Amino acid sequence: MVNQDMLGYGVAPSPIRKLFAYGAARKAEIGADKVFDFSIGNPSAPAPASVTEAIRDLAQQDPVYVHAYSQSAGHPDVRQTIAESLNRRWGTTYTYENLYLTYGASASISMVFKGLIEDGDTIATVAPYFTEYRVWATTHGAGFVEVPARATDFQIDVDAMDRMLDEHTKAVIINSPNNPVGTVYTRENLEAFAALLERKQETYGHPIFLISDEPYREISYGKEVPWVPALYANTIVCYSYSKALSLPGERIGWVLVPDTCAEWRTVFNAVSGAGRALGYICAPVLFQRVIQTCVDDSADVSQYRVNRDLLTGIMDRCGFEYIAPDGAFYLWVKALEPDAQKFSDQAKKHELLIVPGDGFGGKGWVRLSYCVDQGVIERSEPAFAALAADYA
Numbered sequence: 387m388v389n390q391d392m393l394g395y396g397v398a399p400s401p402i403r404k405l406f407a408y409g410a411a412r413k414a415e416i417g418a419d420k421v422f423d424f425s426i427g428n429p430s431a432p433a434p435a436s437v438t439e440a441i442r443d444l445a446q447q448d449p450v451y452v453h454a455y456s457q458s459a460g461h462p463d464v465r466q467t468i469a470e471s472l473n474r475r476w477g478t479t480y481t482y483e484n485l486y487l488t489y490g491a492s493a494s495i496s497m498v499f500k501g502l503i504e505d506g507d508t509i510a511t512v513a514p515y516f517t518e519y520r521v522w523a524t525t526h527g528a529g530f531v532e533v534p535a536r537a538t539d540f541q542i543d544v545d546a547m548d549r550m551l552d553e554h555t556k557a558v559i560i561n562s563p564n565n566p567v568g569t570v571y572t573r574e575n576l577e578a579f580a581a582l583l584e585r586k587q588e589t590y591g592h593p594i595f596l597i598s599d600e601p602y603r604e605i606s607y608g609k610e611v612p613w614v615p616a617l618y619a620n621t622i623v624c625y626s627y628s629k630a631l632s633l634p635g636e637r638i639g640w641v642l643v644p645d646t647c648a649e650w651r652t653v654f655n656a657v658s659g660a661g662r663a664l665g666y667i668c669a670p671v672l673f674q675r676v677i678q679t680c681v682d683d684s685a686d687v688s689q690y691r692v693n694r695d696l697l698t699g700i701m702d703r704c705g706f707e708y709i710a711p712d713g714a715f716y717l718w719v720k721a722l723e724p725d726a727q728k729f730s731d732q733a734k735k736h737e738l739l740i741v742p743g744d745g746f747g748g749k750g751w752v753r754l755s756y757c758v759d760q761g762v763i764e765r766s767e768p769a770f771a772a773l774a775a776d777y778a
């Protein structure tokens with residue numbers, strides 16, 4: 387009667403959302419200050435004042451101008467403003483024709499997958515990875531290939547990619563700064579990977595696209611986040627204002643198909659067609675206009691660095707092993723037993739909500755989101771100490 391895959395996704399929400407829902411119920415039961423909710427990546431930094439001012443200003447303008455449909459890809463003048471901002475930043479020559487505005491990175495990635503995937507294709511990624519990549523790739527008919535990150539530092543493992551990418555590879559999706567690990571891929575690492583992809587394209591005689599998923603581009607703790615299209619021509623960028631401007635509920639972002647991409651107009655048209663097929667047309671127009679005004683602004687994300695330092699301090703004192711994050715707002719911590727789900731269940735007994743790594747393709751690890759009020763982190767130390775003591 388219904389599509390069984392979709393039914394499956396509907397009744398079994400992502401482990402993150404499941405834990406987040408549990409947290410909401412638990413906070414109502416025992417009080418919000420007693421639950422240490424590290425489950426979801428909901429930014430705690432407020433949107434900048436310029437966003438509020440832009441909304442206030444737009445609310446005073448002609449409602450038809452503000453609320454009418456835009457083109458499917460978004461208002462050309464808004465797209466041009468974004469293109470010019472990118473050009474100032476990266477020395478590029480993009481125009482509105484390279485950009486399709488969408489409902490955040492989720493829609494961007496899903497559209498790009500649908501626009502690219504043909505029968506027999508695979509999409510590869512670096513594991514651990516954002517859980518929904520698998521859902522979108524397989525829904526649009528691709529095989530999904532998990533290539534483990536380099537064990538020492540969680541950078542892209544170029545040798546493993548060399549072994550695992552083959553003639554079926556249509557695209558590789560990467561995410562830096564990374565969810566769930568917090569790694570920022572170095573220029574050297576990206577250059578080595580780009581060189582491998584060039585060789586692979588040559589060998590297999592077709593383009594291999596590099597999809598750069600960049601919702602955390604603006605959240606880096608002093609590390610360079612290179613502009614990927616400058617390193618590899620067949621790059622498509624999926625960007626979002628969810629974290630950059632702390633607007634996750636407003637659903638606004640974009641796909642960039644640079645004109646360096648092989649047959650870029652064909653690729654852009656296929657991605658646009660995917661937008662049509664999926665109903666991702668005319669991204670929220672009020673927020674298109676907000677972005678036009680605030681295009682060079684960013685939320686004040688400095689608190690995340692404070693949170694990172696506080697949380698890693700707790701981890702050090704309690705004896706947990708973790709990957710020191712250079713960006714995003716996640717901490718990747720080794721579970722104290724092989725089954726991360728059991729470890730997460732044990733943590734719940736101390737009111738600690740931490741997501742098992744299995745869904746991210748990272749068995750034996752858990753993810754902590756530290757985009758929370760500083761007080762949550764400060765109050766959580768006794769709970770982490772008690773959790774560690776359970777395994778002593």
Ligand code: PLP
Pocket residue numbers: 427489490491492493516561564565599601625626627628634639
């Ligand atoms: N990609 C990554 C790596 C993410 O962490 C997220 C959200 O947390 C997304 C994509 C989707 O972001 P949005 O749809 O809010 O832009």
